Amino acid sequence: MSERLVTIKIGGEAGFGIKVAGSMLGKIFSRMGYQVFDYTEYPSLIRGGHNTFEITIGEKVHHHIRPVNLLVALNQQTFDEHQPELSKDAGIIYDPGKVKNANAKFTLFAVPFSQITRDVGGSELMKNTVALGALLAVLGANIEGLLSLLRETFGSKGQPVIDMNLKAGSAGYDFAKKNFKNPFAYKVENRPPREQIYVTGNEAVGMGAIAAGCRAYFGYPMTPSSSLLEFVAKNGPKFGMIVRQPEDEIAVLNSAIGAGWMGTRSMVGTSGGGFSLMTEALGLSGITETPVVIFMGQRPGPATGLPTWSGQADLRFLMHAAQDEFPRMIIAPGDQEECFYLTAEAFNWAEKYQMPVFLLSDKNLAEGGKTVPVFDQAKVQIDRGEWVTAEDIKKQGKYLRYKVTESGVSPRALPGTEGGVHLANSDEHDEYGYNVEDVANRNAQMQKRMRKLDNALLQIPDPKLYGPDQADLTIVSWGSTKGPILQALADLSLFPSPSTGEGGRRPDEGGETSSVNFLHFNYVWPFPTPRAVMILEEAKQLLVVENNFSGQFEGLIRQQTGIIPGHHLRKYDGRPFWPEEIVEKVKNILG
Amino acid sequence: MLSNPDLTNPLRADDFNSEVFPTWCPGCGDFAIWAALKNALVKLNLAPHQTVLVFGIGCSGNFASFVKANIFHSLHGRALPAAVGAKLANHELNVIVIGGDGDGFAEGLSHTIQTIRSNVNLTYIVHDNHVYSLTVGQSSPTSMKGFKGKAHPDGYNEFQLNPTALAVSAGGTFVARGFAGDIPHLTDLIVKGVWHRGFSFIDVMQPCPTFNPEMSYDWYRKRVYKLEDKGYAPDNRFKAWEVTQEPLDQKIAVGILYEEDRLILEDNYPQISKTPLVKHDLSKLDISSLLEKYQ
Numbered sequence: 001m002s003e004r005l006v007t008i009k010i011g012g013e014a015g016f017g018i019k020v021a022g023s024m025l026g027k028i029f030s031r032m033g034y035q036v037f038d039y040t041e042y043p044s045l046i047r048g049g050h051n052t053f054e055i056t057i058g059e060k061v062h063h064h065i066r067p068v069n070l071l072v073a074l075n076q077q078t079f080d081e082h083q084p085e086l087s088k089d090a091g092i093i094y095d096p097g098k099v100k101n102a103n104a105k106f107t108l109f110a111v112p113f114s115q116i117t118r119d120v121g122g123s124e125l126m127k128n129t130v131a132l133g134a135l136l137a138v139l140g141a142n143i144e145g146l147l148s149l150l151r152e153t154f155g156s157k158g159q160p161v162i163d164m165n166l167k168a169g170s171a172g173y174d175f176a177k178k179n180f181k182n183p184f185a186y187k188v189e190n191r192p193p194r195e196q197i198y199v200t201g202n203e204a205v206g207m208g209a210i211a212a213g214c215r216a217y218f219g220y221p222m223t224p225s226s227s228l229l230e231f232v233a234k235n236g237p238k239f240g241m242i243v244r245q246p247e248d249e250i251a252v253l254n255s256a257i258g259a260g261w262m263g264t265r266s267m268v269g270t271s272g273g274g275f276s277l278m279t280e281a282l283g284l285s286g287i288t289e290t291p292v293v294i295f296m297g298q299r300p301g302p303a304t305g306l307p308t309w310s311g312q313a314d315l316r317f318l319m320h321a322a323q324d325e326f327p328r329m330i331i332a333p334g335d336q337e338e339c340f341y342l343t344a345e346a347f348n349w350a351e352k353y354q355m356p357v358f359l360l361s362d363k364n365l366a367e368g369g370k371t372v373p374v375f376d377q378a379k380v381q382i383d384r385g386e387w388v389t390a391e392d393i394k395k396q397g398k399y400l401r402y403k404v405t406e407s408g409v410s411p412r413a414l415p416g417t418e419g420g421v422h423l424a425n426s427d428e429h430d431e432y433g434y435n436v437e438d439v440a441n442r443n444a445q446m447q448k449r450m451r452k453l454d455n456a457l458l459q460i461p462d463p464k465l466y467g468p469d470q471a472d473l474t475i476v477s478w479g480s481t482k483g484p485i486l487q488a489l490a491d492l493s494l495f496p497s498p499s500t501g502e503g504g505r506r507p508d509e510g511g512e513t514s515s516v517n518f519l520h521f522n523y524v525w526p527f528p529t530p531r532a533v534m535i536l537e538e539a540k541q542l543l544v545v546e547n548n549f550s551g552q553f554e555g556l557i558r559q560q561t562g563i564i565p566g567h568h569l570r571k572y573d574g575r576p577f578w579p580e581e582i583v584e585k586v587k588n589i590l591g
Numbered sequence: 592m593l594s595n596p597d598l599t600n601p602l603r604a605d606d607f608n609s610e611v612f613p614t615w616c617p618g619c620g621d622f623a624i625w626a627a628l629k630n631a632l633v634k635l636n637l638a639p640h641q642t643v644l645v646f647g648i649g650c651s652g653n654f655a656s657f658v659k660a661n662i663f664h665s666l667h668g669r670a671l672p673a674a675v676g677a678k679l680a681n682h683e684l685n686v687i688v689i690g691g692d693g694d695g696f697a698e699g700l701s702h703t704i705q706t707i708r709s710n711v712n713l714t715y716i717v718h719d720n721h722v723y724s725l726t727v728g729q730s731s732p733t734s735m736k737g738f739k740g741k742a743h744p745d746g747y748n749e750f751q752l753n754p755t756a757l758a759v760s761a762g763g764t765f766v767a768r769g770f771a772g773d774i775p776h777l778t779d780l781i782v783k784g785v786w787h788r789g790f791s792f793i794d795v796m797q798p799c800p801t802f803n804p805e806m807s808y809d810w811y812r813k814r815v816y817k818l819e820d821k822g823y824a825p826d827n828r829f830k831a832w833e834v835t836q837e838p839l840d841q842k843i844a845v846g847i848l849y850e851e852d853r854l855i856l857e858d859n860y861p862q863i864s865k866t867p868l869v870k871h872d873l874s875k876l877d878i879s880s881l882l883e884k885y886q
Contacts, residue, residue, distance in 0.1 A: 031886075197885035207881060213873030216679060235881055240862045240871050242679055247705040251672035254665065258645070258676025261663050262684075263869040266676065284666050374882055382873055414869065415661035415677075416684050421639050425655065425664040426648070433664075434611055434656045 005058035006186045008135070009068045009085070011078030014042060014049035018074070021128035022053030023198075023369060024153070025135070028145035030198040030371045033191030035061040037483065038369040039576065044223070044307040050077050057188070061371075062335075062490065063483030065579050069186050070138065071106075072131050073099055074113065089185040093134055093176075095127075109138055109180055116175060120167040129165050133172030138180060139188040143173045197374050201365035201480075204336045204372070205295060206231035208343025210239045211380045214293070215264040217243045218252040223307050224297040224363040225269035249274035253281035253292070260290045261424050263414045265347050269295040272314050273304065279321045282356055286326030288424040289402070289410070289449065291350035291357075291385075293343075298362035300574045309574025310363035312479055312547035315556070318358050319525050327353065327453040329460075330525035332360040334482030337372040339365065342522060344380040351385040353452045354409060360524070362547070364576045365480035386411035393419040400431040404444050408451030453526050460523040462531040467517030473590055474539035476565065478521040478553050481545050481577055485518050488582035492516050516586055524553065527560040536563045543567040543589060545582060600636050604629040606659070607639060613657045620771035620797025620808075621650055624718055625657060627774045628687070631781035632660075637685055645674040647690030647699065650725045650799075651718035654689055668698025671706040674713055675856070681867045682712065682857050685785055692719045696732040696752050707761040707790055711856035714784040714791045716769075717754065720799040721806060728802035735806070735840065756835035758792045759828060759849055765791035766831065766849040770815050771798065772808045776845065783847065789855050796843060811843065818846035825850045 008025070012018050019040055026036045034057040043049035056064035067087040073079035073094040083104055086092075091107035097114050111134040113127040122129075132146055150165045199207070206228055209217065217236060219229035233243040246252055252268050259266040270278065275296055285292050296318060300311040318330050329349050333339040343359055350357040388411045393399045399420040403410040410431075413420030423433030428445060430436040467489060475485055492515075519535055521528070536542065536557065542565035544554040549572045554565055569585045571577055607629040615621045632642055642660040646652045648667035655664035661684070665673040674688045695703045695717050706715070722740065723729040730740030730747035733754065737746040758766040765787040769777040777795065784791030796815070798807050818825070818834070823846070825831065831849035857863060 197882060199885050203885065207878055210881070211876060211878050213871075213876055215868040215871060216676065218676070237860070237862050239876060239878070240868070242860050242862060242868060244675075244679070246672060246675070247701055250669065251675075251702055251705070254669040254672035255676035255679075258663065258665075258673035258678075259680040259868070260676075261673075262643075262677040262680035264680040264871075265873075266680070280666055281669065284669075288663070374886070375878075377878060415643060416640060416681065416869075418640050421659055421661055423655070423662045423664070425662075426666055427664060432610070433662070434609070435653065 005056050005061060005065055006070070006188065007054060007056045007065055007068045008070045008072070009052055009054045009082060010072040010074065010131070011050065011052040011082060012074030014045065014051045015047040016074065017125055017128050018051040018053050021132060022055060024149055025132060026055055026198050026369050028136070028149055029055070029057045029188070030196060031145055031193070032141065032188070033193050034058060035371045036198065036369070037061045037064045039064045039364065040367055042308050050081070052078070052082070060490070062486035063579060065487060070135070072135055074127070074131065076100065091138060091184055093131065093138060107184065109134070109176065111172065111175055113172070116171045117168055120164070120171050122164050122168045126165065126168045129168040130172035133169040134176040137173045137176035138184050139186060140183065141188045142190070143170065146173070194371070195374050196371045198369055198371050199336050200227065200367055200369045201333070201336050201339045201361055202228040202367065203231055204339035205343045205359060205361070206235065207375060208340040209267055209293075210236060210241060211375070211377055212344040212347040213265050213382055214267045214347060215241055216256065216259040216266040217241060217268070218256045218266070219245060219269045220249045220252050220274055221245070222271045222274045224299060224366040225271050225274070225295060227367060228269045228295060228297070249277040250281065253278040253294070254284070256292050257281060257285050257288070257290045260292045261288065261415070263412075265351070267293040267295065269297070271297045271299050272301050272317070275314075275317070275321070282328070283322035283324070283326065284426050285356040286322065286328065286449070287426055287428070289354040290424065291354050293346045293350050293357050293359065295359045295361065297366045298360065300572065306574040308363065310547065310576060311572060311574060312362055312481070313549065313552065313572065315360065315524065315552045318360060326449055327355045327456070328358065328525065329353070329355065329456060330358045330360055332479035332522055332524050333365065334479060334520055334522060335365070335372070336368070336370040338522060340375045341379065348381070348383040349456065352383055352409070353456050354385065354412065355452060360479060362480050385409070388413050388420065390418040390420065393417065401433045402429060402431050402445060402448070404431060404448045407455050408448045410448070457526045457528070460526070460528055463519050463521040463523070463528060463535070465517060465519050465535060469517070470538075471517040471540070472515040473541045473543055473586060474535075475516060475518045475543045475545055475582070475586070476536070476557070477518070477545045478524050481547065482520050484577040484579045485520070485545060485582055487579035488586070489516060489518055491579060491583050492586060515590060524556070527556060529560045532557070533561045533563070536561060541566050541589065543569060543585065545569045545577065547571055547577070600633065602633045602636060602638060604633055607632055609657055609659045611656045614653060615650060616801045618798070618800040619650070620720060620799065621654065621718060623771035623774050624716065624777065624795055624797065625654060627777040627781060628658070628716070630774070630778040631785070634778065634782050635685070635785055641684065643677060643684045643686040645670045645677060645686060645688045647694035648725070649691035649694050649718070649723070651689055651691040651694065653725070668694050669702065670694065671699060671702040671715065675706060675709070675711050678711055678713055679857070679860070679863070679868065681869045682863060683867050687714045687716065687785065689716050690718070692717060692721060692731045692733045693723045696754060700732070704757065704761045707758050707763045707792060709856045710762070710764055710789045710853055712789055714781065714793070716781065716793045717795060718797055719754065719794050720797045720803055722799050722803040724799050724802045751839070753835055754794045755848055756832065759831050759835060763792050763849065764789040764851050764853050765847070767791070767793045767847045768843070768845045769793050769795040770811060770843070770845045771795055772811055772815070773845070776817065780847070787850065789853060796845070814841065814843045815845055816842060818844050818848065
């Protein structure tokens with residue numbers, strides 16, 4: 001399988017472990033030396049709905065792609081509904097006991113999952129294991145990866161459970177080997193092993209928080225942040241973290257601010273509806289200058305909206321949430337690797353500048369699994385900002401919590417420090433923290449707080465340019481659209497540049513390649529204006545790609561730089577961008 | 592040898608005065624609670640830097656500027672969740688939460704019930720003057736029936752919330768009622784509340800001479816009686832419930848209504864059994880074991 005990517009889709013009824021089976025598949029391919037990217041679709045209910053898991057694997061994968069090359073239909077609906085998504089040479093593995101009148105112009109592999117499961121004495125849920133075995137056989141892969149993963153997964157459940165699963169996996173594999181002699185169009189074989197892990201965005205965020213020394217995590221369940229709450233609840237305590245699910249999101253953020261004020265690194269996770277309840281507390285963090293990290297997993301709204309789908313429509317909401325103005329930072333990781341490093345970094349920004357820092361993700365990134373190089377903990381540096389000690393206070397004879405400084409940052413005293421009584425006040429206050437409402441004081445405190453943002457702006461990393469320095473078209477985006485855009489760029493490298501005037505010639509025919517580059521923003525607020533202006537002004541044409549209706553980031557570019565992008569591609573239907581949609585848009589623009 | 596800690600204690604109530612003199616109205620019950628709190632901190636031998644006070648918003652919240660301690664002046668109704676976070680971060684410090692009836696029984700009622708239920712080791716003192724005073728005179732959930740608040744010119748006729756009954760039924764492990772007109776008694780309640788291992792709830796009856804002049808110190812004195820004078824033992828939830836059902840306009844029991852020992856919230860977290868979160872060493876974190884699971 002040279003450069004060719006393979007996309008596999010598993011579909012079935014909700015409540016039957018499709019996601020678990022899919023994640024196992026991803027791990028097997030990862031261990032076989034492939035890069036993988038997965039994507040799950042499910043409705044907001046527990047049983048009876050239609051769930052699908054898709055995974056793209058290959059030598060280099062930025063994002064999952066369609067068409068689907070191999071479909072595993074655990075029920076009739078999957079068989080019927082997803083045929084339009086298949087490539088011409090695709091195959092369908094299905095259970096003839098579940099799918100009636102199976103005929104389609106694709107290569108059909110009838111595997112009686114349920115019957116095989118019953119024959120080996122397993123429960124109905126175990127049919128996923130049978131299906132995984134059959135799928136590996138159809139792809140010409142060996143079964144070892146599945147067997148060793150089953151041993152690990154069920155290791156704690158005792159030998160009979162392990163044996164039953166091994167039997168089920170092998171039975172599915174053997175059935176397919178025996179009955180399907182003709183080679184399938186797509187083959188998956190072991191590659192040289194890679195030093196990589198297979199994680200979802202939320203798992204990466206959780207690891208980043210743990211590695212950065214987050215001591216207190218508060219969360220109220222809400223898709224797509226619940227999986228982060230569950231990850232830290234399961235893994236955090238071993239590393240000393242306290243995880244608490246209080247009564248509502250209001251308590252969530254207020255508790256995290258209380259913990260941050262007391263001197264620990266604290267974090268919350270939520271989505272739009274939950275964050276709506278947190279807005280007043282966001283301002284509390286702002287005026288009391290209490291560090292807190294807020295993970296925000298976007299999903300389309302408003303109100304309850306599309307609970308289990310994705311979007312990027314909350315950027316402006318986070319920029320402006322809560323009354324009046326105060327410094328805040330918004331960081332949008334673009335992929336699972338950035339989720340880890342930028343989460344760890346978010347705690348440093350929050351503590352150095354004593355302000356709320358957002359990690360802006362979305363359902364696709366939060367719940368999507370991807371192979372990434374093993375996270376390097378040595379790159380995680382902990383910077384807790386400026387502090388004063390009891391000795392400092394003794395020397396100065398007083399402690400000013402909100403001391404007006406050039407940097408805007410007033411060093412903190414840990415509550416409990418002798419001499420340093422620490423008065424944090426949600427009312428406007430003087431340098432001590434006492435309620436004071438006069439003009440001079442108000443202006444001094446307001447300007448001090450806002451100066452923090454000016455200084456942070458000088459330190460935030462630049463947006464990243466992918467591809468050549470000069471191009472006929474520059475794609476601009478932020479956050480999780482990075483994956484589909486990079487995947488599209490991989491396709492576009494074969495796309496001839498119109499600037500050569502050669503028209504339609506491929507690189508091997510002497511045409512110039514790479515007429516498109518890509519500017520990606522992780523740090524979206526404060527907007528990194530100076531560097532952005534330099535790159536955007538150089539660009540011949542701009543195409544802004546984002547998952548919202550009104551072009552929130554495109555508007556931000558105009559607002560901050562005065563540059564008016566010529567093109568945009570927007571989507572707000574809850575689905576991710578498909579790389580081919582971006583390729584098509586680029587081709588339209590470049591003619 | 593001196594054995595009485597009161598005599599060796601160098602702390603004085605004045606040590607807790609800030610640089611700002613209270614802006615409360617003359618005759619306000621807040622002054623009495625202010626005095627009782629300072630006295631209690633002296634008795635407890637907790638210096639300002641060893642004390643954490645979390646305030647809500649209201650006349651009681653303005654208290655934040657009139658006392659010296661580690662203070663977090665939070666949002667209206669949100670003092671309790673902020674205090675829970677602070678307590679979990681450093682459970683070695685005593686945390687006392689101060690709010691009003693609008694703060695804790697209207698805007699923040701859900702937090703009040705949930706925090707009582709959690710039995711986190713905090714003390715919660717409510718300045719219950721049965722009226723919104725900082726917003727100049729609207730009715731509160733504990734206003735007397737018929738009270739003519741500014742938003743209820745024809746009288747407030749909803750059922751009067753019963754905070755101590757609520758605390759008893761929500762699983763409170765220390766439920767008390769205090770009276771601003773008896774500073775030594777209130778001081779004693781606060782001391783016992785801080786000593787209590789778990790959530791201690793003290794609903795303090797106080798007058799607001801400006802916006803609720805009918806419920807004056809005299810009005811209260813005619814009704815207040817001390818449970819301890821009646822030989823009451825606060826060890827029975829049903830008996831406590833009975834006391835809470837006495838009509839407020841006829842008799843007002845003060846003292847500890849109910850007390851029991853139960854697991855506190857902090858007991859659920861072995862990660863702080865030896866060292867509070869703020870003292871954890873962050874330099875030795877190693878997530879290699881976690882990374883391995885994802886390979």
